[in-house]
Each structure stands twice: as structure tokens, then as C-alpha cells.
Amino acid sequence: EKFSVVKTLQAIEESNVVLMLLDAQQGVTEQDTHLAGHVLDSGRALVMVVNKWDGLTPPQREKVKEELKRRLYFLDFASWHFVSALHGSGVGLLLKNVQHAYANAVxxxxxxRLTEILESIVTEHQPPMARGRRIKLRYAHQGGKNPPRIIIHGKQTDAVPASYRRYMAKRFHKVLQLSGTPLRVEFRTGGNPFKEKGKRSSKLTPGQKYRLNKKGERSR
Ligand SMILES: Nc1nc2c(ncn2[C@@H]2O[C@H](COP(=O)(O)OP(=O)(O)O)[C@@H](O)[C@H]2O)c(=O)[nH]1
Ligand SMILES: [Mg+2]
Structure with missing residues (x-):
């Protein structure tokens, strides 16, 4: 069994998309949670397949869904499917969803767009105060792909609580419809992405440049 875990970890490393198969009649095993943690750390796109869905009554299905939610809550970014290999139901959709998960990852x-989404998220639920001042989150840009990384620039970002970062990642994930891929959100204090990239800032009108610079000065 140890050997098969090593093989599985290797397979995760070598994959573009992980397809993880669970047995609905067995529930979530220790091994499942253990491997799920590795998939999370790997940053791979993930399609979750819960098999043997045919053999369960509606209340049993509810119970399994609750158990999955409770024990694998950290896989909420994945694309979830409830299938029956026996009857073939739900199986035909899997490959399409694997491709979709990968497309989302890259x-x-x-x-x-990211900055606009950031503004709407902050308006919905503003960050807390730190050292007597409201934490400011001003710009967002993409820092990488597979998994997508969103870098958020602002003031006092070192004081952003983990719960707010999770909220931010969840909202971005939902608005960008990133089903199947995890999303990483990072914060940086200072650093104006419009200033860092000369090409981009030259596309701005003089008024926009002025306003951005003014904001930049205030943050010093
Ligand atoms: N009811 C039901 N049984 C299944 C399904 N898929 C596999 N099985 C049965 O489950 C039994 C154990 O197989 P399985 O758990 O898939 O493989 P294993 O874990 O590698 O041994 C076999 O008798 C399969 O026919 C399914 O979708 N529904
Ligand atoms: Mg089995």
C-alpha cells in the first residue's frame, strides 16, 4: 500500500489534471483525505468523481454529500461529479470537465478586470482595520497560471487575516468561474502594477496617470 501511495504522488506530479475517484458506498477514507491534501498542495486542476452513486437512497446520498463537504471542504474549487460506472450515468461528461478544468487553470x-473584481469584493465586505487604519487593497493582477495566482497590491497587506484571504480567493474563484482549478491569492504592500510595467502605463490617458500617481504618493 505504501508503494501505491508513492506511485499516486508521482502520478499527481506528472499530471495536468488530477481525476480523483471516491467510492460513495465506502465514504471518505483516511487514505482519501491524505491524498486529497497532497492534491491541494500540488496546485493541480482537479476533477472529483464519486462513484457507485446508483446504490444509494436519497437520504444516504444526502449523508454522503454532507460527509464530503465536512471532510473535503478544502476541495471546494474542484469540479465534482456523482456517477455510476455500473450504469454509465455521468461518466460521459467527465472528459469534457477534465478539459474545462485545465482550460481554467491556464x-x-x-x-x-481583476482590479474591478477586487473593488467589488472589497465593497461587498471591506478588510478589517490594522494599527488603527483600514487595510487598503487597490490593484490586482495575475501573477501566474496553473494554478492561477492573483497578486493584490495595497497598504498594510501583511495584516490581512487568513479568513479575509480565503474570502477573497473564494469570491475571485466564483466570479471568474474557475471550476476545477485552485486559485492562489497573494498580497503585497506598495507596488503599483501600472507603474511597474512601462508599456501598460503609456496606454493610460494623462488623467489616469495623474490619478494613479496621486494614489501612489498617498500610499507612501
Ligand atoms: N453499484 C455499483 N457497483 C459498482 C460500481 N462500480 C463498480 N462497482 C462494483 O464494486 C465492486 C468493487 O469494485 P471497485 O470498488 O470498483 O474496485 P476496487 O476497489 O479496485 O476493487 C465490483 O463488484 C464492481 O462491480 C457502480 O457504479 N455501482
Ligand atoms: Mg473499491
Missing amino acids: RDFKTN
């Missing part, structure tokens, strides 16, 4: 996002 998508490009424009700085403008």
Missing part, C-alpha cells in the same frame, strides 16, 4: 486575466 486562463489569462486582464489587470483591469
Whole structure:
């Protein structure tokens, strides 16, 4: 069994998309949670398949779904499927969802769009105070793909609580419809992405440049 775990970890490393199979009649085993943790750390796109769904009554299905939610809550980014290999139900959709998960993992996002989404998320639920001042989150840009990384620039970002970071990642994940891929959100204090990239800032109108610079000065 140890050998098969090593093989599985290797397979995760070598994959573009992980397809993890659970047995609904067995529930979530220790081994499942253990491997699920490795999939999470790997940052791979993930399609979760819960098999033998045919053999369960509606209340049993509810119970299994609750157990999955409770024990594998950290896999909420995955694309979930409840199938029956015996009857073939739900199986036909899997490959399409594997492709979709990968496409999401390597998508490009424009700085403008990410910053707009950031603004709406912050308006919905503002970050807490730190050292007597409200934490400011001003710009967002893409820092990488597979998994997508979103870098958020602002003031006092070292004081952003983990719960707010999770909230932020959840909202971005939902708005960008990133089903199947994890999303990483990182914070940086200072650093204006419009200033860092000369090409981009030259596309701005003089008024926009002025306003951005003014914001930059205030953050010093
Ligand atoms: N009811 C039901 N039984 C299944 C399904 N898929 C596999 N089985 C049965 O489950 C038994 C054990 O197989 P399985 O758990 O898939 O493989 P294993 O864990 O590698 O031994 C076999 O008798 C299969 O026919 C399914 O979707 N529904
Ligand atoms: Mg089995």
C-alpha cells in the first residue's frame, strides 16, 4: 500500500489534471483525505468523481454529500461529479470537465478586470482595520497560471487575516468561474502594477496617470 501511495504522488506530479475517484458506498477514507491534501498542495486542476452513486437512497446520498463537504471542504474549487460506472450515468461528461478544468487553470486575466473584481469584493465586505487604519487593497493582477495566482497590491497587506484571504480567493474563484482549478491569492504592500510595467502605463490617458500617481504618493 505504501508503494501505491508513492506511485499516486508521482502520478499527481506528472499530471495536468488530477481525476480523483471516491467510492460513495465506502465514504471518505483516511487514505482519501491524505491524498486529497497532497492534491491541494500540488496546485493541480482537479476533477472529483464519486462513484457507485446508483446504490444509494436519497437520504444516504444526502449523508454522503454532507460527509464530503465536512471532510473535503478544502476541495471546494474542484469540479465534482456523482456517477455510476455500473450504469454509465455521468461518466460521459467527465472528459469534457477534465478539459474545462485545465482550460481554467491556464486562463489569462486582464489587470483591469481583476482590479474591478477586487473593488467589488472589497465593497461587498471591506478588510478589517490594522494599527488603527483600514487595510487598503487597490490593484490586482495575475501573477501566474496553473494554478492561477492573483497578486493584490495595497497598504498594510501583511495584516490581512487568513479568513479575509480565503474570502477573497473564494469570491475571485466564483466570479471568474474557475471550476476545477485552485486559485492562489497573494498580497503585497506598495507596488503599483501600472507603474511597474512601462508599456501598460503609456496606454493610460494623462488623467489616469495623474490619478494613479496621486494614489501612489498617498500610499507612501
Ligand atoms: N453499484 C455499483 N457497483 C459498482 C460500481 N462500480 C463498480 N462497482 C462494483 O464494486 C465492486 C468493487 O469494485 P471497485 O470498488 O470498483 O474496485 P476496487 O476497489 O479496485 O476493487 C465490483 O463488484 C464492481 O462491480 C457502480 O457504479 N455501482
Ligand atoms: Mg473499491
